[in-house]
Amino acid sequence: MAFAPMGPEASFFEVLDRHRESLLAALRRGGGEPPSGGSHLASSSEVLASIENVIQDIITSLARNEAPAFMIENRSSWENIKFEDSVGLQMVSHCTTRKIKSDSPKSAQKFALILKILSMIYKLVQSNTYATKRDIYYTDSQLFGNQTVVDNIINDISCMLKVSRRSLHILSTSKGLIAGNLRYIEEDGTKVNCTCGATAVAVPSNIQGIWNLVTDAKFVLIVEKDATFQRLLDDNFCNKMSPCIMITGKGVPDLNTRLLVKKLWDTFHIPVFTLVDADPHGIEIMCIYKYGSMSMSFEAHHLTVPAIRWLGLLPSDLKRLNVPKDSLIPLTKRDQMKLDSILRRPYVTCQPFWRKEMEIMADSKMKAEIQALTFLSSDYLSRVYLPNKLKFGGWI
Amino acid sequence: MKGTAVTVFEILRFLIIHWKCDIEVSKGVLLEGQLVISIEGLNSKHQANALHCVTTIASAGSLFGGTVLKKFLKEIQSILPGISAKLTWTSEESSYSQDMTGVTPFQMIFEVDEKPRTLMTDCLVIKHILRKIIMVHPKIRFNFTVKVNGILSTEFFGVENEPTLNLWNGIALVVDSQHYASRPKFDTIESYCSRIHPVLGHPVMLFIPDDVAGMDLLGELILTPAVALCPGPKVFSNQLNSISSVSIFLYGPLGLPLILSTWEQPMTTFFKDTSSLIDWKKYHLCMVPNLDLNLDRDLLLPDVSYQVESREGDQSQNMDLQGQTLLLFLFVDFHSAFPVQQMEIWGVYALLTTHLNAILVESHSVVQDSIQFIVDQVLEQHHQAAKAQQKLQASHSVAVNSIMSILTGSTRSSFRKMCLQTLQAGDTQEFGTKLHKLFCEITQHQFLHHCSCEVKQQLILEKKDSAQSTEDTPDNSSLELLTDTSGQAENKRLKRGSPSVEDMRTLYSARAPSLSEAALGGRAPTAAPLTPSGREACETHSRALAPGRASLGNRLEDALWLQEVSNLSEWLSPSPGP
Numbered sequence: 001m002a003f004a005p006m007g008p009e010a011s012f013f014e015v016l017d018r019h020r021e022s023l024l025a026a027l028r029r030g031g032g033e034p035p036s037g038g039s040h041l042a043s044s045s046e047v048l049a050s051i052e053n054v055i056q057d058i059i060t061s062l063a064r065n066e067a068p069a070f071m072i073e074n075r076s077s078w079e080n081i082k083f084e085d086s087v088g089l090q091m092v093s094h095c096t097t098r099k100i101k102s103d104s105p106k107s108a109q110k111f112a113l114i115l116k117i118l119s120m121i122y123k124l125v126q127s128n129t130y131a132t133k134r135d136i137y138y139t140d141s142q143l144f145g146n147q148t149v150v151d152n153i154i155n156d157i158s159c160m161l162k163v164s165r166r167s168l169h170i171l172s173t174s175k176g177l178i179a180g181n182l183r184y185i186e187e188d189g190t191k192v193n194c195t196c197g198a199t200a201v202a203v204p205s206n207i208q209g210i211w212n213l214v215t216d217a218k219f220v221l222i223v224e225k226d227a228t229f230q231r232l233l234d235d236n237f238c239n240k241m242s243p244c245i246m247i248t249g250k251g252v253p254d255l256n257t258r259l260l261v262k263k264l265w266d267t268f269h270i271p272v273f274t275l276v277d278a279d280p281h282g283i284e285i286m287c288i289y290k291y292g293s294m295s296m297s298f299e300a301h302h303l304t305v306p307a308i309r310w311l312g313l314l315p316s317d318l319k320r321l322n323v324p325k326d327s328l329i330p331l332t333k334r335d336q337m338k339l340d341s342i343l344r345r346p347y348v349t350c351q352p353f354w355r356k357e358m359e360i361m362a363d364s365k366m367k368a369e370i371q372a373l374t375f376l377s378s379d380y381l382s383r384v385y386l387p388n389k390l391k392f393g394g395w396i
Numbered sequence: 397m398k399g400t401a402v403t404v405f406e407i408l409r410f411l412i413i414h415w416k417c418d419i420e421v422s423k424g425v426l427l428e429g430q431l432v433i434s435i436e437g438l439n440s441k442h443q444a445n446a447l448h449c450v451t452t453i454a455s456a457g458s459l460f461g462g463t464v465l466k467k468f469l470k471e472i473q474s475i476l477p478g479i480s481a482k483l484t485w486t487s488e489e490s491s492y493s494q495d496m497t498g499v500t501p502f503q504m505i506f507e508v509d510e511k512p513r514t515l516m517t518d519c520l521v522i523k524h525i526l527r528k529i530i531m532v533h534p535k536i537r538f539n540f541t542v543k544v545n546g547i548l549s550t551e552f553f554g555v556e557n558e559p560t561l562n563l564w565n566g567i568a569l570v571v572d573s574q575h576y577a578s579r580p581k582f583d584t585i586e587s588y589c590s591r592i593h594p595v596l597g598h599p600v601m602l603f604i605p606d607d608v609a610g611m612d613l614l615g616e617l618i619l620t621p622a623v624a625l626c627p628g629p630k631v632f633s634n635q636l637n638s639i640s641s642v643s644i645f646l647y648g649p650l651g652l653p654l655i656l657s658t659w660e661q662p663m664t665t666f667f668k669d670t671s672s673l674i675d676w677k678k679y680h681l682c683m684v685p686n687l688d689l690n691l692d693r694d695l696l697l698p699d700v701s702y703q704v705e706s707r708e709g710d711q712s713q714n715m716d717l718q719g720q721t722l723l724l725f726l727f728v729d730f731h732s733a734f735p736v737q738q739m740e741i742w743g744v745y746a747l748l749t750t751h752l753n754a755i756l757v758e759s760h761s762v763v764q765d766s767i768q769f770i771v772d773q774v775l776e777q778h779h780q781a782a783k784a785q786q787k788l789q790a791s792h793s794v795a796v797n798s799i800m801s802i803l804t805g806s807t808r809s810s811f812r813k814m815c816l817q818t819l820q821a822g823d824t825q826e827f828g829t830k831l832h833k834l835f836c837e838i839t840q841h842q843f844l845h846h847c848s849c850e851v852k853q854q855l856i857l858e859k860k861d862s863a864q865s866t867e868d869t870p871d872n873s874s875l876e877l878l879t880d881t882s883g884q885a886e887n888k889r890l891k892r893g894s895p896s897v898e899d900m901r902t903l904y905s906a907r908a909p910s911l912s913e914a915a916l917g918g919r920a921p922t923a924a925p926l927t928p929s930g931r932e933a934c935e936t937h938s939r940a941l942a943p944g945r946a947s948l949g950n951r952l953e954d955a956l957w958l959q960e961v962s963n964l965s966e967w968l969s970p971s972p973g974p
Contacts, residue, residue: 052811055802056818062834063818103838105784108791115798122802143794 007242008387013218015393019271020218023307027269042167047125050161051118058115067103070114072156074098110153113144117153124169132171132205164302165255166208175250176203176257177226179233181243182264184213194245198233203247207259213267216243219390220264221311223248224276224285228370228381235382241390252285258303261289265305273311273395275386278318279367280331280338283358286310291347309395312385313370315360321385327372331365353396400451400508401518404433405525407453407504409652410472410742412533416566416650417738426566428535430456433522437515437544446509447544454503456539471738472504515544520691525653526553527696531575532567532651534560559591567651569594569622569725575696576643577626577721589628592723597621597770600762602728608751613744615732617755619763622725623770625778639775640719642683643698644673648748649730649741654699666756667700673724673767679775722774724767785839792835800828 042050054070061068073095102111117136124131137150144150158165165172177200183193187209194201204210221244223229229248232238238246245264249257265272274289276282290308318328331339339362342348348355361367373380388394408431415427432454437447510518519542526538530553537554555575560568571591602617625639644667646654666672670683686701704719730736730744748755756763803815804824812824819834821827 051802052806052808055799056811056814058799059815059818062831065837067838102795102835105788108788112791112794112798115795119798119801123805126805
């Protein structure tokens, strides 16, 4: 693909290129991509058959005068989650489960709602139509109560049937943005070019459906906040550092944003970096991209990019750059609790440099937003900080 | 001249008082024995249109020892001067004289002249008296025989093998609901529990007005209420079963009926005001006294009866006459620092019989508070359980519709066929009907596990496994053990010193807090028979002053009911949501 070369010289990316080589070597040593476990992209007939099997089991129980029940894996329980360096957080093979009984006043409602959503999924798959989780909720908001109920049940169904959410014909609403050296074609044939200058492209809702991805990008930069992303757009960062791709999930990333990051890595194997605030929340968001979340651990293989590196803002950068104290913010109690929680997570043990950075933060009891760098100059981030980091390998 | 019924009642009362007090019956042990009451009526030679009735009260077995018998016979003659009829007694002299420590059956006979209609009424009254007695003395049996001009009828009164709820001081309440109310006609057999589930209230001390003449009591009168719905539903219908009537049963010390039924003496002023005990407006009910009590029925006749006149805001006069009956048991007990003598108890009965109205009026506030508290809880629990049932049924409706949607939408004939075959349905409509029925059945089955009648040691098992399991009902012995165990556990927690009588008065008059949080560790709410501090106060008071006398500390929470309520916790606690 030929783009107008606006970025730095080729020598600028030497360290990046070496990093990429090491990543590819690690992939080759690991035998390529790890086999996909958990949920998979099932065909429509497979999904329909799975649902029918569930119904058959229920009817068989009833015929035996037994109260039917669903056995749901405890997705959000640490005892059911293991960490693998190559994948991140994922569910163990023999999980603890909980029973959703049809004859218990406490769980009967959930039992019924699971069946309700199963019947809706059945119809979506049969008719080859799609709906978002929000759409599902609004079909009978009084029955469901709130969106969280619907979200949890859909995830439970996905986990129970071992089928990806996409295969259930339920979409998640995308909120992420992408910009830079990338083009692709969506499932309906729409051609998308993310090289748009001052504007960004919304992350598509059908990641599995996009094809013909083309890029020359040397790296992918995941930006935590939309404000920082927009700032970089305004500073024409994508062209200055061309060829590159920028993406933001606007905070905690939605499923499609994570799927896109994963797809970019799987397709191109180019280095992926995160630019997050130097605070526990930013670190946690970074961990979600890299290692996955507890609630979606059953789909870890489709969502995590363990090769992600932390570019900035590092707590050690604050001292190195002499960021003034009035640009720093004291850690709240909640921040400290979150920081302690992250430090206890299994993946931190294999990231000594991350651990060290978090300990610096814990010791100083201070945090900082990326915007703190503006004390040096308004465009310090895009003009100096990021280019230096990328050129000289300032990632961990 | 006292009639047959009154005389029989007074003799039985004295007999049981004597039996209970003088026989070394340890507290908690029920009186056991059989009494035979026979009435033989022949045309009177002295009065026209009258029957000369000879009434015999005898024990089928031994009740108490020979020396005690002699004292008993002497005392009964002195306390029953009103019996102008000839009162004789016989005993087996040989066994009496030779074996002073041996037990001896006895027999008392008295004679009166009565009109036939009066005798008929008296016989019905006697039957009700006997029923009332055996309801709290389940191991006492009566054989009642009436022979009028050669025509004989015999009836046996006994509830020995029926389920009971151990209360205190050697009395136990029979909880088989068939004694208290008839089942609603529209009901199916499975919908209602065969037992009532009484909730014990907070004991309160009754105040005796200063102007009430009578014996100076060397103790306190304590009233403990118990409330139950009858029949208790197993499976609640879609609508909350309404209360259609209230039955109040009065018992005095040692579990003897306190007053005769309303036909013998008019309803006391206190009870004429239906809101004396319970504020019915809270439940949008309007209660009126029910004076039309049919003597000729097998159910336990209440001492006071109310019926629902109308519901507030209900324009329709079509009242649910098949609704439940609220049973209210009022147990008045006598507690003293000193060993209580039989005559003292007799005097208490005389006081209560004569001045019950004044005493209740004087104690109105504390009595009403205690009763209102448990009625609120019983009705609230009932309401919550009905709501939970409705929620369950709504959920099942969603489940059925969802399954039907998938079945009817499936293009795979093998799947549809398999579903129909499994439920043996000919078509999808029949399938839907059967599906709905099966879900209803599992709901009923689930609720059966929460009914105390089907549970054994449920409290322990529920902690281990959230899934329900079917088990048998605990027998009374294990119930007693649980009761005692819980009481002992309660005693161990007590550390306060002995309070004064004034302290006890204050404690008793306080509104009962939720003992459930103390007894059950914060589980389902239930009526507290006595606050921990109140029980402690009573126990230490009694231990300090009268070690031999059964104390309020024995009035322990009903362990079985607490188990049932803890089972209901699943029904009653808010769902965390799916």
